[in-house]
């Protein structure tokens with residue numbers, strides 16, 4: 001069976017929204033180095049099997065980097081019956097990375113155009129099924145995190161907060177760290193979801209949350 005593949009559709013910086021893939025999209029938000037690419041890798045591997053490949057993220061600043069998770073070009077699809085449609089070699093899910101939204105240290109002019117376009121994506125994108133805000137397990141949420149979360153809430157984007165690099169916490173550090181994040185961001189019980197791109201903790205749960213969001 002040919003592997004599924006995560007392919008870059010394009011990076012978008014202007015006022016245009018990316019072309020529609022005709023499938024639900026999941027937006028990733030968080031400051032750089034928070035563990036976004038590692039988590040995305042884990043998720044795609046989970047969804048598409050061990051042979052899934054993830055393309056390298058381009059270094060350039062874009063408002064919206066859109067990726068398509070393509071079904072395997074031959075044979076079955078491990079997304080099973082539940083969830084997004086499963087046409088062979090066709091997009092089954094979109095992942096949107098919004099690197100400039102809230103976190104990028106940019107010049108005022110660049111920041112305005114980058115944020116404006118990302119905001120347009122978040123506010124207007126019909127395909128958007130879920131926003132995933134990544135925060136580091138070991139850190140107190142920043143003002144940027146709070147602003148991003150509030151903006152998503154205002155735009156009516158369904159959102160889950162995940163605490164990354166959970167493997168770095170010792171057993172006795174887990175509860176206080178999660179409480180710091182929960183209280184710092186005003187999250188409901190049960191959030192944030194602890195995830196690790198290294199051990200795979202929380203990835204199965206996150207994938208299920210993604211599938212559920214795609215169905216509604």
Ligand code: GDP
Pocket residue numbers: 031032033034035036037038039164165166167168195196197198199
């Ligand atoms: P991004 O900039 O948000 O895409 O972050 P990356 O996924 O590139 O990760 C940034 C750094 O953190 C890299 O050195 C990774 O190896 C490390 N990292 C990412 N995820 C994890 C994790 O779950 N556990 C640990 N221990 N390190 C991680």
